[in-house]
Amino acid sequence: MTGRIENAVTVHNVSKSYGDVEALRDLSLDFPRGQLTSLLGPSGCGKTTLLKIIAGLLPASSGEVFINGTPVTGPGADRAFVFQDFALMPWATVLRNVAFGLELRGVSRSEREAIAEKYIIEVGLKGFEHSFPHELSGGMRQRVGLARALSVDADVLLMDEPFSAVDEQTRRKFQEDLLGLVQNENKTFLFVTHSIEEAVYVSDQIAILLPRPSRVMEVIRPSGFRDRDVNSIRRDPEYLDIVDRIWASLKSYVE
Amino acid sequence: MSSLILWGLLWEFVGQIELTFFLPPLSAIFSTLMEIGGTKPFIKALQETAHAFSIGTLSAILIGVPTGILMGKSRLIDELLLPWVNLFLSAPLTALVPVLMVLFGFGLKAIIITTTLFAIWIIVLNSRAGVMQINQSLVEMSRSFGASPLAAFTKIYFWAALPEILGGVRIGFIRAVKGVIIGQLLISIVGFGSLFELYASNFLMSHFWAVLIVLFALSFVIAEFLAYLERRVEYYAARR
Numbered sequence: 071m072t073g074r075i076e077n078a079v080t081v082h083n084v085s086k087s088y089g090d091v092e093a094l095r096d097l098s099l100d101f102p103r104g105q106l107t108s109l110l111g112p113s114g115c116g117k118t119t120l121l122k123i124i125a126g127l128l129p130a131s132s133g134e135v136f137i138n139g140t141p142v143t144g145p146g147a148d149r150a151f152v153f154q155d156f157a158l159m160p161w162a163t164v165l166r167n168v169a170f171g172l173e174l175r176g177v178s179r180s181e182r183e184a185i186a187e188k189y190i191i192e193v194g195l196k197g198f199e200h201s202f203p204h205e206l207s208g209g210m211r212q213r214v215g216l217a218r219a220l221s222v223d224a225d226v227l228l229m230d231e232p233f234s235a236v237d238e239q240t241r242r243k244f245q246e247d248l249l250g251l252v253q254n255e256n257k258t259f260l261f262v263t264h265s266i267e268e269a270v271y272v273s274d275q276i277a278i279l280l281p282r283p284s285r286v287m288e289v290i291r292p293s294g295f296r297d298r299d300v301n302s303i304r305r306d307p308e309y310l311d312i313v314d315r316i317w318a319s320l321k322s323y324v325e
Numbered sequence: 326m327s328s329l330i331l332w333g334l335l336w337e338f339v340g341q342i343e344l345t346f347f348l349p350p351l352s353a354i355f356s357t358l359m360e361i362g363g364t365k366p367f368i369k370a371l372q373e374t375a376h377a378f379s380i381g382t383l384s385a386i387l388i389g390v391p392t393g394i395l396m397g398k399s400r401l402i403d404e405l406l407l408p409w410v411n412l413f414l415s416a417p418l419t420a421l422v423p424v425l426m427v428l429f430g431f432g433l434k435a436i437i438i439t440t441t442l443f444a445i446w447i448i449v450l451n452s453r454a455g456v457m458q459i460n461q462s463l464v465e466m467s468r469s470f471g472a473s474p475l476a477a478f479t480k481i482y483f484w485a486a487l488p489e490i491l492g493g494v495r496i497g498f499i500r501a502v503k504g505v506i507i508g509q510l511l512i513s514i515v516g517f518g519s520l521f522e523l524y525a526s527n528f529l530m531s532h533f534w535a536v537l538i539v540l541f542a543l544s545f546v547i548a549e550f551l552a553y554l555e556r557r558v559e560y561y562a563a564r565r
Contacts, residue, residue, distance in 0.1 A: 122465075127469055146471070147471060151470075153466060157466035159463065159481070170470065170480075173480075174467070174470045174471050174472045174476055175470075
């Protein structure tokens with residue numbers, strides 16, 4: 071069974087239109103289990119739309135999405151979403167925010183808080199359990215959003231430009247931590263970004279999306295530097311080559 | 326506070342020189358208040374008014390807040406109800422009171438309904454506004470983690486709209502004070518309404534003022550308490 075379905079997520083001929091505007095046309099893409107796949111492209115290429123269709127938050131106009139072989143009909147416990155603007159409840163503490171996914175699933179208070187506590191420590195927010203989101207920095211808020219997504223223990227993590235609202239240094243730290251997560255958590259990561267460097271740095275597979283009409287132009291699988299030390303990736307010749315190559319092909323789509 | 330004392334002193338002065346029978350000295354009003362404050366008719370009036378007021382405002386909140394939230398959430402419900410809410414919000418409701426008397430009789434029921442009618446519309450509108458400005462990704466977040474419609478309603482929509490809801494409730498309470506007094510004056514002469522009627526028709530001006538001051542003070546305290554609650558939740562209203 072597990073041998074047969076080696077892709078955790080399969081997108082099959084998905085189209086999406088809003089009235090006359092075509093956001094996605096006949097898009098097909100596979101997301102290998104246990105790996106991180108980036109959706110990279112200029113703004114307006116429909117990458118967030120695709121992610122929300124996979125999340126079950128938006129219905130596709132046609133086509134199908136499969137999670138572990140099961141078609142998506144709506145949001146499900148097999149997926150967890152990390153939001154660009156964090157989407158934390160400002161009236162709730164860090165602990166309640168992290169435990170919220172479990173709270174909605176009816177997990178008892180003591181149990182869900184124990185789980186939340188574990189992930190709060192894992193993302194490095196120990197001591198902030200009873201702080202409110204407005205007392206945290208942007209980077210810390212996204213750690214809360216990440217801990218919330220991790221604590222429901224979903225197979226697939228959907229991340230919508232998760233680091234775009236945090237500062238550059240925090241972002242680099244996040245990217246390194248993300249590599250650790252992909253290694254240690256046995257999960258499949260879908261990662262939307264508009265940063266070429268970020269995509270190449272964190273991804274096992276990069277899907278380059280082009281706008282008008284939206285389609286997958288190319289899928290790139292960096293092979294050489296993934297197992298190296300995180301600190302040397304940015305100096306790796308293959309890393310630099312891929313960054314250059316992607317920029318060369320995206321350049322003409324940037325206004 | 327100091328301006329209040331200044332105006333009080335001016336009142337006392339005007340009262341002492343006996344410019345008009347209509348305005349007795351403030352000190353006389355307070356001593357009348359002490360006198361009638363503990364008497365049976367006064368306590369009874371206070372109870373009757375408080376009874377009608379609390380049931381009226383409570384039903385305005387219990388009906389108004391969920392209605393407003395539903396209107397903010399659903400386009401269909403909104404389009405069905407919004408014209409009526411706006412109509413009643415601006416309508417001179419006092420003119421409706423005779424109709425209420427015909428429909429619900431001359432008793433407590435009609436007074437309570439009048440109170441509710443005065444309070445409910447602004448509560449509906451504010452709850453609706455609170456829900457409409459909700460951060461859309463909070464809604465998506467609750468959906469993506471599998472929230473049922475009821476859970477989204479009680480765990481997200483209500484709390485996200487709470488600052489606006491409380492603002493609406495505060496204004497609703499102020500309007501409800503009008504409603505309950507108008508009800509007690511027009512529908513059946515009970516509660517504070519009966520005291521007003523009694524004192525005014527007998528030209529007992531210090532009695533009249535004493536009751537009025539109690540009423541003003543009560544509604545002021547309630548409004549201030551709600552404003553305090555509003556400030557308590559403002560910290561997150563500004564940071565949504």
